[in-house]
Amino acid sequence: MSQAAPRPPGGPVRSGYSLARWRARFGPDALVAGAGRYGIPAFGILVAVFFSALRPDTYGTLENFRAILDTQVVVVFVALAIMLPMVVGEFDLSVAAVATLVATLVVGLPGKQHLGVVASIVVALLPAPLIGLVNGLLVVRFRISAFVVTLGTSTLLAGIWLAYLDGKQYLPASIPDALTGISRDTLLGLPRPLFYAAITAALLWFFFAYVRAGRRMQMAGSNRAAARLVGIRPERYLVASFVGSALLAGVAGLILGTELGSIYPGEGLSLLLPGFAAVFLGATTIDPGRFNVLGTVVAVYAVAFLVSGLQQLGLAPWATPLLNGVALLLAVALSTLAIRARQGRARRLQLEILKASVPAEGAAG
Amino acid sequence: MKARVPEREAPAVDAGPVDMVTPASKGAFGVRAAEQVGRFALLILLIACLIGFSAVRPQSFGTLDNVFTILGGQAEVVLLALAITIPLMAGSFDFSAGAVVSTTTVALLGLLADSHLEPALAVAAVVGLALLIGVVNAFLVTVVRIHSLVATLGTATVLSSFWTWYLGPHSGLIVIPPAAASFEALARGSLAGVPLPLIYIAVVVLALELVLHLAPVGRRLYVAGANPRAARLSGIRTERYVFASFVAAAVLAGVAGVMLAARHGTATPGDGDPLLFPAFTAAFLGATTIRPGRFNPTGTAIAAFALAVFVAGLIAVGASPYLQPVLNGGALIVAVALSAWSGTLRISQARREQLRALRRRAAA
Numbered sequence: 138m139s140q141a142a143p144r145p146p147g148g149p150v151r152s153g154y155s156l157a158r159w160r161a162r163f164g165p166d167a168l169v170a171g172a173g174r175y176g177i178p179a180f181g182i183l184v185a186v187f188f189s190a191l192r193p194d195t196y197g198t199l200e201n202f203r204a205i206l207d208t209q210v211v212v213v214f215v216a217l218a219i220m221l222p223m224v225v226g227e228f229d230l231s232v233a234a235v236a237t238l239v240a241t242l243v244v245g246l247p248g249k250q251h252l253g254v255v256a257s258i259v260v261a262l263l264p265a266p267l268i269g270l271v272n273g274l275l276v277v278r279f280r281i282s283a284f285v286v287t288l289g290t291s292t293l294l295a296g297i298w299l300a301y302l303d304g305k306q307y308l309p310a311s312i313p314d315a316l317t318g319i320s321r322d323t324l325l326g327l328p329r330p331l332f333y334a335a336i337t338a339a340l341l342w343f344f345f346a347y348v349r350a351g352r353r354m355q356m357a358g359s360n361r362a363a364a365r366l367v368g369i370r371p372e373r374y375l376v377a378s379f380v381g382s383a384l385l386a387g388v389a390g391l392i393l394g395t396e397l398g399s400i401y402p403g404e405g406l407s408l409l410l411p412g413f414a415a416v417f418l419g420a421t422t423i424d425p426g427r428f429n430v431l432g433t434v435v436a437v438y439a440v441a442f443l444v445s446g447l448q449q450l451g452l453a454p455w456a457t458p459l460l461n462g463v464a465l466l467l468a469v470a471l472s473t474l475a476i477r478a479r480q481g482r483a484r485r486l487q488l489e490i491l492k493a494s495v496p497a498e499g500a501a502g
Numbered sequence: 503m504k505a506r507v508p509e510r511e512a513p514a515v516d517a518g519p520v521d522m523v524t525p526a527s528k529g530a531f532g533v534r535a536a537e538q539v540g541r542f543a544l545l546i547l548l549i550a551c552l553i554g555f556s557a558v559r560p561q562s563f564g565t566l567d568n569v570f571t572i573l574g575g576q577a578e579v580v581l582l583a584l585a586i587t588i589p590l591m592a593g594s595f596d597f598s599a600g601a602v603v604s605t606t607t608v609a610l611l612g613l614l615a616d617s618h619l620e621p622a623l624a625v626a627a628v629v630g631l632a633l634l635i636g637v638v639n640a641f642l643v644t645v646v647r648i649h650s651l652v653a654t655l656g657t658a659t660v661l662s663s664f665w666t667w668y669l670g671p672h673s674g675l676i677v678i679p680p681a682a683a684s685f686e687a688l689a690r691g692s693l694a695g696v697p698l699p700l701i702y703i704a705v706v707v708l709a710l711e712l713v714l715h716l717a718p719v720g721r722r723l724y725v726a727g728a729n730p731r732a733a734r735l736s737g738i739r740t741e742r743y744v745f746a747s748f749v750a751a752a753v754l755a756g757v758a759g760v761m762l763a764a765r766h767g768t769a770t771p772g773d774g775d776p777l778l779f780p781a782f783t784a785a786f787l788g789a790t791t792i793r794p795g796r797f798n799p800t801g802t803a804i805a806a807f808a809l810a811v812f813v814a815g816l817i818a819v820g821a822s823p824y825l826q827p828v829l830n831g832g833a834l835i836v837a838v839a840l841s842a843w844s845g846t847l848r849i850s851q852a853r854r855e856q857l858r859a860l861r862r863r864a865a866a
Contacts, residue, residue, distance in 0.1 A: 279839040285786050293831025300824035455666035462659030469648045
């Protein structure tokens with residue numbers, strides 16, 4: 138690196154350079170890398186096909202896939218909420234707590250405070266961006282690690298819903314249909330939450346791929362000092378990512394609460410682990426080595442297809458966390474190895490390019 | 503801190519350094535006093551709460567029994583907090599500690615109730631199990647090089663399926679068998695009037711301080727955590743220290759699990775999970791006291807106890823019990839923010855003093 142590498146001039150260098158590039162694109166290494174990139178989606182599809190063939194009447198039905206897709210929407214939202222600050226390089230542990238608080242409020246407000254449907258939704262969602270803003274500002278202003286801040290806010294929020302529910306399950310006498318309809322109604326024959334998830338994922342993907350702010354957010358995450366040097370203010374993107382994360386978590390809570398129709402204290406906290414698992418698993422696929430939207434969504438569903446299939450074969454419920462945990466560990470281990478291998482390849486490629494350019498330099502001089 | 507350097511050095515030929523001493527040390531006095539107060543704030547809070555609430559509620563709060571009950575009730579949280587403090591010192595998170603507690607309680611009561619093992623043997627077996635989990639964590643973090651938070655999140659998830667599986671046929675609950683009831687004395691007994699759990703904690707804190715603060719091992723652990731690259735360059739094999747810290751954390755978490763099983767006499771799914779966040783709170787809060795800016799065992803224990811006494815006192819005075827999580831979370835944020843803020847203040851004050859001294863020298 139520090140060695141002043143001669144710039145590859147035109148002519149003879151190109152042949153060596155393009156050969157290396159050709160190999161990088163279509164050589165055996167590239168095939169392995171491609172298998173890694175699309176391994177998880179391919180695995181998900183294989184699992185779905187395999188179990189459909191094995192249990193055509195129960196698994197391989199449109200009804201079953203609709204159910205799997207629908208029930209995982211909350212996990213998708215939680216995972217995307219965790220992913221946003223991860224892109225900027227910070228952990229957010231308060232995501233599940235925010236979702237739980239919103240779910241508690243949306244179930245409780247119509248019955249306890251006699252609020253209308255729209256008012257309930259607005260009041261329930263309102264705390265979410267505020268909590269995100271507080272998280273972000275605390276991290277930026279006081280330079281506390283986000284891990285500590287969000288640990289604190291999620292502990293604090295638990296007290297709020299405990300006090301609101303008086304520590305016990307709340308089963309409303311009646312809940313407005315318009316409210317439960319948010320997650321239980323269908324649109325074009327598909328459950329509504331699927332559309333929420335699809336639209337959100339598409340928007341986020343577009344944001345990170347094509348919007349300047351999204352690109353800068355990724356840059357702020359990958360190298361904060363470099364980002365600052367090129368005039369990006371990482372702090373802004375950090376605060377924005379926490380607000381966005383809390384909003385997504387709030388939507389997850391909204392869907393969870395309206396789907397359940399009742400709530401007990403802390404329901405929703407268990408979403409944190411599967412959410413983190415999906416985010417890290419997602420970082421090994423589609424765009425390996427980076428936290429990415431499509432990878433995260435694919436990871437949620439690949440695991441869900443597998444778990445659902447195994448459950449239909451008579452797998453005990455306790456095996457679900459086992460699968461989740463093993464999938465997470467394997468995925469991260471594999472992605473770490475893949476990243477190391479990729480770095481090795483890149484170094485070798487660079488060396489080849491350098492070697493190709495050196496005699497050319499000699500010929501030119 | 504900065505002022506000490508010129509003080510110790512012999513006065514140089516140039517009058518400059520001597521000039522620098524006076525204003526710097528004068529200015530530093532206020533800062534140092536504030537630092538000392540900040541350093542012992544949690545200890546002061548703990549003592550003030552004990553005295554204050556005892557004065558307000560002499561019958562219900564101000565009894566030695568009550569104080570011991572409050573402190574003893576925190577035994578598992580404190581042990582768990584001490585456990586996770588060790589990897590935190592080495593710059594790693596152990597998120598599986600709560601799951602290790604849950605696993606050891608289930609495994610221990612399972613061995614006692616289903617396998618009718620001798621209590622001593624069963625305890626040894628589950629602590630061994632905890633050690634094994636620690637080795638797996640350490641392997642994942644140091645050899646496979648997975649981020650510690652992710653690795654331990656993974657093992658925690660895997661462990662949770664163990665107790666769901668084991669407790670399934672027991673309909674989710676194992677009770678200590680009468681034959682092994684003597685085992686409960688481990689947590690319920692007392693020595694010279696002091697409950698045993700408090701004595702264990704004192705022993706653990708003392709041992710950790712000896713090893714981690716006074717012995718070179720602990721210094722190297724700190725360096726490995728503070729700056730792994732610098733540590734490696736100065737010849738410290740950081741992986742070994744991180745490895746050992748995870749094993750030690752798991753063993754201590756296992757001990758916390760044994761305590762929990764002995765105190766409750768039952769095991770239910772996920773017993774240890776609710777302890778994890780309070781334990782992290784205590785560890786982070788503890789890093790603002792005694793040796794501010796560093797995770798330290800004494801600070802961790804004091805933080806856990808101060809919070810417990812504060813909350814118990816407020817509840818004795820009539821506050822809602824749901825206040826506990828709010829106070830825990832609020833205290834964590836406020837304490838860490840304050841200590842971060844005072845750190846920045848200290849640096850800027852030192853800079854200002856340095857600037858003033860330079861100006862004076864330039865004028866002279």
